[in-house]
Amino acid sequence: MHELSITEAILDVVLRHAAGSRVTDVHLTVGELSSYVDDSIQLFWTELSRGTPAEGAMLHFKKQPGTLLCLVCGNEYPMDTPDFQCSSCGSAQAAPHGGRECYVDSIEVCAET
Numbered sequence: 001m002h003e004l005s006i007t008e009a010i011l012d013v014v015l016r017h018a019a020g021s022r023v024t025d026v027h028l029t030v031g032e033l034s035s036y037v038d039d040s041i042q043l044f045w046t047e048l049s050r051g052t053p054a055e056g057a058m059l060h061f062k063k064q065p066g067t068l069l070c071l072v073c074g075n076e077y078p079m080d081t082p083d084f085q086c087s088s089c090g091s092a093q094a095a096p097h098g099g100r101e102c103y104v105d106s107i108e109v110c111a112e113t
């Protein structure tokens with residue numbers, strides 16, 4: 001249920017950037033390796049944004065694919081690479097790197113109040 005806290009954080013960022021303007025759209029980037037569920041965030045969003053300038057804003061989710069970090073040469077490459085082999089040095093010693101993030105990409109506000 002950690003979607004509640006992330007949604008609170010998202011709303012906080014959105015309201016701060018909107019500075020009182022009515023928010024129409026919120027674009028989010030969510031890592032594919034994060035365990036955040038779009039539907040849960042949407043649900044909490046509807047609850048939390050009620051009565052704020054962001055009420056009724058559309059949420060748009062953009063998935064960020066996971067990446068691996070090569071432990072040999074430090075190269076970062078996509079997790080869907082065959083055999084997890086580093087695209088730079090060919091090593092298969094890698095650690096999961098990107099793909100766990102969840103943040104506000106951009107917001108759209110309505111000029112009319």
Ligand SMILES: [Zn+2]
Binds near residue numbers: 071072073086088090
């Ligand atoms: Zn490498």
